[in-house]
Amino acid sequence: MKKVIVLGANGQLGKTIKDLPDSGTIDFHFYSRSDLDITNKTKLETLFAYSDFDYCINCAAYTNVEGAETNTEDAFLINAEGARHIAEVCNVYHVKLIHISTDYVFDGESIEPYTTTDQTNPINQYGKSKLQGELYIQEQLNEYYIIRTSWLYALHGKNFVKTIINKIKEDSTLNITTEQVGTPTSCVDLAHFIIHLINQGIVPYGVYNFSANGSTTWYEFAKEIAKNYNSDKLEKIKTSGSFKTVAKRPKYSVFDLKKTERIYKELNTWQNSVGDLIKAYKAGKYLK
Numbered sequence: 524m525k526k527v528i529v530l531g532a533n534g535q536l537g538k539t540i541k542d543l544p545d546s547g548t549i550d551f552h553f554y555s556r557s558d559l560d561i562t563n564k565t566k567l568e569t570l571f572a573y574s575d576f577d578y579c580i581n582c583a584a585y586t587n588v589e590g591a592e593t594n595t596e597d598a599f600l601i602n603a604e605g606a607r608h609i610a611e612v613c614n615v616y617h618v619k620l621i622h623i624s625t626d627y628v629f630d631g632e633s634i635e636p637y638t639t640t641d642q643t644n645p646i647n648q649y650g651k652s653k654l655q656g657e658l659y660i661q662e663q664l665n666e667y668y669i670i671r672t673s674w675l676y677a678l679h680g681k682n683f684v685k686t687i688i689n690k691i692k693e694d695s696t697l698n699i700t701t702e703q704v705g706t707p708t709s710c711v712d713l714a715h716f717i718i719h720l721i722n723q724g725i726v727p728y729g730v731y732n733f734s735a736n737g738s739t740t741w742y743e744f745a746k747e748i749a750k751n752y753n754s755d756k757l758e759k760i761k762t763s764g765s766f767k768t769v770a771k772r773p774k775y776s777v778f779d780l781k782k783t784e785r786i787y788k789e790l791n792t793w794q795n796s797v798g799d800l801i802k803a804y805k806a807g808k809y810l811k
C-alpha cells in the first residue's frame with residue numbers, strides 16, 4: 524500500500540481524487556488549505572518528518588488568473604514559493620512529488636500542439652508563477668512528475684461546465700468567445716492518470732502533458748455542454764469574437780500527447796469526457 528498525501532484537497536481536482544473508489548492500493552491523506560498551508564514550510568516539514576509518505580500530490584494553487592494580475596505576490600507565494608517548499612521537504616524525506624501545472628506556461632503563439640520540451644514563455648502573472656514553481660521543483664528534485672493540464676472542470680468547485688449549466692438553467696443567452704483554442708480536461712480523467720502513475724511506480728519521471736484528446740474553442744465547448752445538458756437550449760449559445768479579460772490568455776494551448784500516450788492508453792476524447800461528467804451531474808452527483 525502506497526502512502527500518499529494530497530495537498531489543496533478542497534479544490535476541484537483534490538475533491539475529485541477523494542471521490543475515486545478505493546482501489547485498495549493507496550492510503551490517501553487529504554489536507555485542505557486550512558489543514559496545511561503550503562506557504563508554511565515549518566508545518567510541512569513537521570508533518571513530512573513523521574509521516575513516511577511515498578508520494579505527494581500537489582493540487583494546491585492560486586488559480587485565479589485574473590486576480591493574479593493584481594495579487595501577484597500571493598500568486599507567486601503559493602504557486603512558486605509553495606511549490607518550492609513542497610519540493611524541499613520531498614527532497615529531504617524522499618517523497619516522490621506529483622505536481623500539477625498548466626498550459627499557461629506557454630505564450631499560445633504556436634500553430635501546432637505543444638510538446639513537453641517546447642520553449643515556455645508565460646504571458647500572464649498566473650502562468651509566470653506556475654512556471655517558477657516548475658523550475659523550483661526541477662532544481663530540487665529528481666523524482667517528480669510535473670503534469671501540465673488545461674481547461675479543468677469537475678463536479679466540484681467553480682468551472683466552465685457548471686457556469687454554462689447554471690446559465691442554461693436561467694435560460695440566458697450566452698455569447699462565448701471563439702478566439703482561444705485548447706482542450707478541456709475532466710478532473711476525473713486527470714485523477715485516473717495520477718493514480719496510474721502511482722500504481723505503475725515505474726513511469727519515468729519528468730514533465731507530462733495531460734488533457735483529453737482533440738481541441739476546441741470555448742464556444743464549441745459551451746455547445747457540447749448544452750447538447751449534453753439540454754439540447755433544446757443549443758440556440759442560446761452564440762459566438763462572440765473577444766472576451767475582455769485583465770490577464771492575457773494564450774490563444775492556442777493544445778498539447779502534444781504522444782509522450783503521455785506511450786505510458787497511458789486511456790485518454791478520452793474531450794466530447795466523451797464532457798458527456799460523462801454531465802451524465803453524472805444529471806444523476807445527482809453534483810457537489811459544491
Ligand SMILES: NC(=O)c1ccc[n+]([C@@H]2O[C@H](COP(=O)([O-])OP(=O)(O)OC[C@H]3O[C@@H](n4cnc5c(N)ncnc54)[C@H](OP(=O)(O)O)[C@@H]3O)[C@@H](O)[C@H]2O)c1
Nearest residue numbers: 531533534535536556560561583584586623625672674675
Ligand atoms: N482550473 C483550471 O482550469 C486549471 C487549468 C490548468 C491547470 N490547473 C492547475 O491544476 C491544479 C488544480 O487546480 P484546481 O482547478 O483543482 O484548483 P482549485 O479548485 O482552485 O483548487 C486549488 C486549491 O488550492 C488551495 N490552496 C490555495 N492556496 C493554498 C495554500 N497556500 N495552501 C494550501 N492550499 C491552498 C485552495 O484552497 P481554498 O479552497 O481555501 O482557496 C483550493 O482548494 C492547480 O495546480 C492549477 O494551477 C488548473
